[in-house]
Amino acid sequence: MELKFNLKGAFKTSADPTGAKEVIAQYFDEANNTILKKGAPEGQGAKITQWDIVDGSIELTIESGRYVRAHDAIIRLRKPLAAKLGKDFRIGIRGVDVKEFTISMPAEGEIGNMNIPHVSNISKVEGGLILELDVGESELERRIPDRILTLMEEKVRAKDYGGKAEHWQILWE
DSSP, rough: OOOOEEEEEEESSOOOOGHHHHHHEEEEHHHTTTTTTTSSSSTSSSSSEEEETTTTEEEEEEEESSOOHHHHHHHHHHHHHHHHHHHOOOOOOEEEEEEEEEEEEOOOOOOOOOOOTTEEEEEEEEEEEEEEEEEOHHHHHHTTTHHHHHHHHHHHHHHHTTTSHHHHHHHHH
C-alpha cells in the first residue's frame, strides 16, 4: 500500500459563485496541470477529482500521493482562486471547510490502541492503516497532517522494533 491522501472540502465564499462556474471549471482544469503538479515527479501530483457549487460554497475532492499532498494542494488553490473570483465577480473566499480527510499509509503487523490528537478513527486494512482526521483550516496551514503522519510512522516503527529481549538489551548497553 502506498501513501494516499483524500480530502473532501469546500471553499466558503462571500456570495453565490454560480455565475462564475465556467471560470472555476477553467481554473481547476488549469490547476490540475500546473499548481498541483509543481515540485512532483511526472504523474505524481495532486488532482481535483470532483467539484461542485453547493449552498454558496465550492465543494471539491482532492486525491494525492506522497509529493503534493492534498492539504497542501487546497491551500495552494485558495489564493489564486480568490484573485480570479474577486477581480471578475467581486466574490471573496472566506475560508476552507474540511468535511472529510483520510490518509492511507503502509503498516505491517498489529497497531494496538493508539490515541493521537486530531485522528478520529484508525482502521486496519490489508497492508496498511487508514487514518480519518478531524482538522480545520488552521490545522492545515500549520501542517498538522504531516506531523500526524510522522508520529504514526514512528509509532509503527516502534511497534515493529520492540518485543524481543535482545533488542531492549542493545538499547541499554
